[in-house]
Amino acid sequence: MATRQATTTWDGDLAKGQGTTSVGSSAFGPVEVSWPRRAGDAEGTTSPEELVAAAHASCYAMAFSNELAQAGATDIHLEVTAAVTLEVGDAGANITTDALTVRGRASGIDEAAFRQAAEAAKQGCPVSKALTGVDITLDAALQ
């Protein structure tokens, strides 16, 4: 069991306020966050959606590497991008989609088995299983 934490300090209201987020590992940051930079142009500022994308890309890459190795693949190299969308409208603010794009190289596996492992990783990755409120899509190809 591993527990990881992060803390955001925030001053002000949503529209004009600003926050700073620090992570327990100190691997990065502290980083600034604000609503205008989240809902509009990022201008070099991270956001909850970008952090979810980073979590999912990291988690998916691990899960997929495991599926591939279990399927007999070696010399695994993966590039995983997650694109997470926030929509703001009549239904409030919602994270609606999370699009995974996966390109990989590996020895000892064909395209069909690669795609099957990619789908298994999409189902089994802990972050996928946490994000059940989001429509997750997958585009995977062996290069």
Add this chain to the structure above:
Amino acid sequence: MATRQATTTWDGDLAKGQGTTSVGSSAFGPVEVSWPRRAGDAEGTTSPEELVAAAHASCYAMAFSNELAQAGATDIHLEVTAAVTLEVGDAGANITTDALTVRGRASGIDEAAFRQAAEAAKQGCPVSKALTGVDITLDAALQ
């Protein structure tokens, strides 16, 4: 609508492989990720769970600031910590809990209204609504 993305490059299998995660904004990183540093001691390394915690703390702080302002509060200062737990066992690897701890100061609001706004933010924050596969708990107090 705002789409944010992150990319993880990964080499090797799960146990011995290693990844590097970059975010589109370049607000931080690239950061290293690996399974041993995720499931065991972090040793200064971030992880999917820490990134989920950073996403949730950031999102919750924004949502709560909005609820408080709508309830008439001013001079809002919040400190939000999210602690996200990965459990690895017979059921595989799962993100089981996400514990929010919120401490705040604000003018023009009493403890009951503060707690009511905190609960509303827990329900309405886009990251909360995305993480429906996780048991989210809330401990909120006005200081």
